Structure formats: structure tokens, C-alpha cells
Amino acid sequence: MEDRGSVRQWWMLGVLCLATLVVSLDITILNVALPTISESLHADTAELQWIVDSYSLAFAGAMLPAGLLGDRYGRKRILLAGLVVFLAASAWSALAGSMGSLIAARTLMGGGAAIVMPLTLAFVAATFADADRPKAIAVITAAIAGGLPLGPIVGGFLLEHFYWGSVFWINVPVVAVAVVAGAVLLRESVNPAAPRLDAVGAVLVVGAVVALVYGFISAPEVGWGSVRTVGLLAGSVLLLALFLWWERRVTDRLVDPGLFRNARFTWGTMAAVAVSVALFGVLFVVPQFLQAVQGNNAFGTGLRLVPLMGGLLVAGGVAGPLDRLIGTKLAVAGGLVVIAVGLVVLSRAAPDTGYGVTATGLGLAGLGVGAAMAPAMDAVTAEVGDEAGAGAAVTNTLRQVGGALAIAVLGSAMSAVYVDRLGSALTGLPESAADAARESVMAAAAVASGMGEQGAGLQAAAGSAFADAMAVVMLSCAAVVLLGAVLCLCFLPARAAGTVPGAASGRPVTA
Incomplete structure (x- = not known):
């Protein structure tokens, strides 16, 4: 663990934040571009789904071996390789002239992202001493989670001024800077005892x-x-x-089973998965509510997600000191409870509700994410030692899988509630229009816009039905994070073994 306490390690953290921010942002920036891509490349629904899914599948699947490769062959070397892959795939995506080419590029991009994400956390674990690590984890957690709501803002702005490929071109200069800065500033970090792949x-x-x-x-x-x-x-x-x-x-x-015998690693990971379920749930339904139900454009929808990012940044700034003061158990559990409160507030939003309700719910959810995620990830990275890449890969894989499963299950539940509530509003519509309205609230809004005055009733019914469905999703996510809070209170150790609360150095000392 070299270069501790120096200014250089904070410059290194800046490089890592830049890398994780662009990878995280790319998860959501594409969502606002899908309608434009569909029109430009004549894509059907299945092809649009594959643009999103190919990235997610490669991202989730490649993280475990990527973390181990970094530990064994050098985290700097493998991280920079991942960034180069991500950069090349971004340029390929922007230049793609067919859906097949774009899907292939997105798959490659997901593979690059899978290399970057765990190794950034591995660098933090290997670079920062115990006293500084919680602060560094809070900063990089804010970059990871902050990129998700930032995606629709940046995507909306780009689509208002440029063609759809701009949502991929934006990655190229940012990642290029990260590659050059990383080559200069990052110090190689290797686990000599890492197993062969x-x-x-x-x-x-x-x-x-x-x-x-x-x-x-x-x-x-x-x-x-x-x-x-x-x-x-x-x-x-x-x-x-x-x-x-x-x-x-x-x-x-590939995975050391001993990691899961460590309570701080296991329950810190569980808490991170619970946070991811809530965050993915919010970003899955709230943008649709703001855009299709309340009538905001893509850029306006992105701007209205700012309270989520603001709350996350505020809480992330105090998460480290709070963790040292009250211990990981209470810090993580308290953050999860705050997320649950924010989700309950969001469940009260209705088509005619003012933005204040949504902003309050998003702000509370962001505060909770920042308060819970940073100490949870610090607990995880503190316990993995030289296996930082493999440990971070395990945690991030479980987070990605948990988020994907949550979206699938909650999406099915939301669709069922939405169709049920829509009910009689479809009576008298042509069969093709009724089928389209059942597919999604976005489709219902498009159908209603072409019906003149008669469309107002359908628009209102679809908005009300979606608000009911959103409430089910938000309350389900709240139940997940509350369960996580209870489990953390029962099983997550407050502090690492052998540490004294408030120790000045932040290093483990003998009690």
C-alpha cells in the first residue's frame, strides 16, 4: 500500500471517479435515446431491448473473472485495458449503421465496463489507509451512483442538440482523458498470491x-x-x-468461499444489493412518470432527477465521519431506513401531484443511498485485503444481478397493476390502439395524442393507472430495504475486529 497520505493518491482517486462516472452514466443515458435510435435505424421492440440487455449481460457476466485478472496481472494494466475497450466500443456504437452492429458494440462496451467497475474499488482498497479509505469510498460511491441519474440529464441535452450517436461520442473524450491520466498517475497494484484464472x-x-x-x-x-x-x-x-x-x-x-464467512463482507454486500434494488427501482419508474404522466421532455425529466443526485452527494460527504462515530451497523441501517422513507413518499405521487412530492422523495432516497452505500462498500473493501479485485467483483456482480432481477420482477408486477387499473378506459378503442396502450404508459400517451379530444380520457386513465403501479413498485422496494436494515442491525458488525472507535490514525489497533 504505497503513496499513502500523499496528494497523489487523491489525484488517483479523481481518475478512478472519472472512469466509474462514465461507465455508470452509460447505464441510463441510452434510455432517453431509444425512441430516436428506433426511428433512425428502423429497430423493432426486440432489437431495442437487446441494445439494453446486451450491455447488462456482458456487464454482469464478465466482472468476476475481470476482478481476479486484475489481482493477478496488475490492476492498473487491466483497468486501462478495460477503459480502452470501453472507448473503442463507444466509438463503434456511435458509428453503427445497423442494429446488429450497435448490439455487438454495446456487448463489447458492457465487457469493458465489467473490467472497470470492480478494479476501481480494488484500487481504493489497495491505495488508501484505513483513516482515509471511508472518505475515498464515499467519493467513488457518489461517482458510481451519481452517474445513474446524470445519464438522462446528459442524454436529454445531447438529443435536443445533436444526433443519437452523441450519447456514445460523449464517452470518447472523457475516457481518453481517464486513460492518459491513469497511465501517468496510477501505480501498479498486484496481489502476488493471486491464483491463476x-x-x-x-x-x-x-x-x-x-x-x-x-x-x-x-x-x-x-x-x-x-x-x-x-x-x-x-x-x-x-x-x-x-x-x-x-x-x-x-x-x-475463482471465488474464495472464505469471503462469505466474514460477516462485514457478507452483510455489507447484502446492504449494497438492497440499495441497488431501490436505486434501480426508482430509475426504472420515476423517469417514466415524469415524462409520460406529467408531460416533461427528456431533458426536463433529467433535471427533475437532480434531487436524487444532490441527496447522494450531501450524504456521501458525511458518511465517513458518521461511520466512524456510530459504527457501520447503525450508519448502514439508518441509511436504508431513510431510503425507505423516500420510497414511501414517492409512492404518494399522483398525476396531479406537484413536483414537490417527487423532489422530496428523490432527495430522501438520495440521502439514504449516500448514507448506506459508502459505509457498506467501505466494510466490504476493508475486509478483502490483497484480494481486492476479486472481492469487489463479487460484490458488484451481486449488485448488478440483484438490480436486474428486481427490474424484471418489479416490471412484471407494475405491468400487471397498470393493465388492471387501465381496465374500462380501453372500451371502444380499436384493438390495435388498446393493445398498444396496454404495453406501456409511454405507448398509451402516444395513442392518446393521436385521438384529439377523445384522447384526454385515455391519457388521464393511463396516468392514474401508472401512478398506482408505481406505488406498488416503490412500496415493494421500501420493503426490501427495510428488510435489509433489520438484517444489518442483527448481523452486520459495527466495526472491524480489533479497531477502537475514533482511533486517530484510522488504522487497526489492539483493543
């Missing part, structure tokens, strides 16, 4: 994760009892069982 284990676990995520992603479209869904989920279980069987028989394991 278990190729068989990597294939099995990547297959299990991809099948699981894709099964849940496609289930709302093809049905939970369909052959595809059942086959994918069963295949995922089989591959995971084979992976666990294989890992017990090899020396160089």
Missing part, C-alpha cells in the same frame, strides 16, 4: 450469471412459465451447481 470455473459462473439475468429480463415479455424462461433459469441453477462442485475440487478458485 480458473478457466472452467469462469465459463461456468459467467454462463450461470448470464442465463439468470437474461431469464429474468425476458420473462416479462415471454411469460414466466414459457419454455425460454424456465429453460434459462433451470440452466442457470445447473451451471451454478456445477460451478460450486468444480470450485470444491480445484486449488485456484
Whole structure:
């Protein structure tokens, strides 16, 4: 752990934040561009879904081996390689002239992102001493989580002034700066005892994760009892069982099972997954509510998500000192409770509700995310030691998988509630228009806009139905984070073993 206490390590943190910010931003920036891409490249719904899903599948699947490769062959070397892949894939995406080319580019981009995300946290664990690490974790957590609501803002602005490829071109100069600055400022960090890459284990676990995520992603479209869904989920279980069987028989394991015997790692990871479920849930439904129900354009919708990012930044700034003062257990559990309160407030939003309700709910949710995520991730990174890349990869993979599964399950529940509440408002409509309105509130708004005065009733009914469905999603997410808070209070240790509260150095000392 070199260069501690120097100014250089904070410059290094700036490079890492730049890398994670652009990767995180790219998860949501595409959402506002999908209608324009559909029109420009003549894409159908399935192809648009694959633009999003290909990134998510590669992102979730490649993180575990990427973390181990960084530990063994050098975190700087592998991180810079991941950034170069992400940069090249961004340029390819912007230049794509067909949907097949764009989907392939997005898959490659997801692979690059999967390398970047765990290794940034590994660098923090390897670079910062215990006294400074919580502050560094809070900063990089803000960059990771802050990029999600920033995506629609940047995307909306770019689409108002440039063509759809601009949402990918924006990555190129930012990542180029990160690559050059990283080459100059980052110090190589290696775990000499890291095992060789278990190729068989990597294939099995990547297959299990991809099948699981894709099964849940496609289930709302093809049905939970369909052959595809059942086959994918069963295949995922089989591959995971084979992976666990294989890992017990090899020396160089992809995942050290001892990590999960560490309570701070296990329950810190669980808390991070609960936060991700809530954050993904908010970003899945609230932008649709602001745009399709309350009539804001893409850029205006992005601006109205700013309280989420503001609350996150405020809480992230005090998360480290709060963690040292009251301990990880109370800091994380308290943050999760604040998220739950924000979600309950968001569940009260209605089509005619003023923006103040939404802003309050978003602000509280952001405060809770910042207060809970930073100490949870600090607990995780503090426990992994030299296996920083592998440990961060495990946590981030579980977060990504948890978020994807939450979106699939909550999306199905939301769709069911929305269609049920829409009910009689579709009576008398042509069958094609009624079917379109059932698909989504965005489609219902498009149908209503073409019906003149008669469309006002459909617009109002669709908005009310979506608000009811959003309430179900928000309250379900609130239940998840409240359960997480209870589990943290029961099982998450307040402090690392052998540390004294408020120790001046922040380093472990003998009690």
C-alpha cells in the first residue's frame, strides 16, 4: 500500500471517479435515446431491448473473472485495458449503421465496463489507509451512483442538440482523458498470491450469471412459465451447481468461499444489493412518470432527477465521519431506513401531484443511498485485503444481478397493476390502439395524442393507472430495504475486529 497520505493518491482517486462516472452514466443515458435510435435505424421492440440487455449481460457476466485478472496481472494494466475497450466500443456504437452492429458494440462496451467497475474499488482498497479509505469510498460511491441519474440529464441535452450517436461520442473524450491520466498517475497494484484464472470455473459462473439475468429480463415479455424462461433459469441453477462442485475440487478458485464467512463482507454486500434494488427501482419508474404522466421532455425529466443526485452527494460527504462515530451497523441501517422513507413518499405521487412530492422523495432516497452505500462498500473493501479485485467483483456482480432481477420482477408486477387499473378506459378503442396502450404508459400517451379530444380520457386513465403501479413498485422496494436494515442491525458488525472507535490514525489497533 504505497503513496499513502500523499496528494497523489487523491489525484488517483479523481481518475478512478472519472472512469466509474462514465461507465455508470452509460447505464441510463441510452434510455432517453431509444425512441430516436428506433426511428433512425428502423429497430423493432426486440432489437431495442437487446441494445439494453446486451450491455447488462456482458456487464454482469464478465466482472468476476475481470476482478481476479486484475489481482493477478496488475490492476492498473487491466483497468486501462478495460477503459480502452470501453472507448473503442463507444466509438463503434456511435458509428453503427445497423442494429446488429450497435448490439455487438454495446456487448463489447458492457465487457469493458465489467473490467472497470470492480478494479476501481480494488484500487481504493489497495491505495488508501484505513483513516482515509471511508472518505475515498464515499467519493467513488457518489461517482458510481451519481452517474445513474446524470445519464438522462446528459442524454436529454445531447438529443435536443445533436444526433443519437452523441450519447456514445460523449464517452470518447472523457475516457481518453481517464486513460492518459491513469497511465501517468496510477501505480501498479498486484496481489502476488493471486491464483491463476480458473478457466472452467469462469465459463461456468459467467454462463450461470448470464442465463439468470437474461431469464429474468425476458420473462416479462415471454411469460414466466414459457419454455425460454424456465429453460434459462433451470440452466442457470445447473451451471451454478456445477460451478460450486468444480470450485470444491480445484486449488485456484475463482471465488474464495472464505469471503462469505466474514460477516462485514457478507452483510455489507447484502446492504449494497438492497440499495441497488431501490436505486434501480426508482430509475426504472420515476423517469417514466415524469415524462409520460406529467408531460416533461427528456431533458426536463433529467433535471427533475437532480434531487436524487444532490441527496447522494450531501450524504456521501458525511458518511465517513458518521461511520466512524456510530459504527457501520447503525450508519448502514439508518441509511436504508431513510431510503425507505423516500420510497414511501414517492409512492404518494399522483398525476396531479406537484413536483414537490417527487423532489422530496428523490432527495430522501438520495440521502439514504449516500448514507448506506459508502459505509457498506467501505466494510466490504476493508475486509478483502490483497484480494481486492476479486472481492469487489463479487460484490458488484451481486449488485448488478440483484438490480436486474428486481427490474424484471418489479416490471412484471407494475405491468400487471397498470393493465388492471387501465381496465374500462380501453372500451371502444380499436384493438390495435388498446393493445398498444396496454404495453406501456409511454405507448398509451402516444395513442392518446393521436385521438384529439377523445384522447384526454385515455391519457388521464393511463396516468392514474401508472401512478398506482408505481406505488406498488416503490412500496415493494421500501420493503426490501427495510428488510435489509433489520438484517444489518442483527448481523452486520459495527466495526472491524480489533479497531477502537475514533482511533486517530484510522488504522487497526489492539483493543
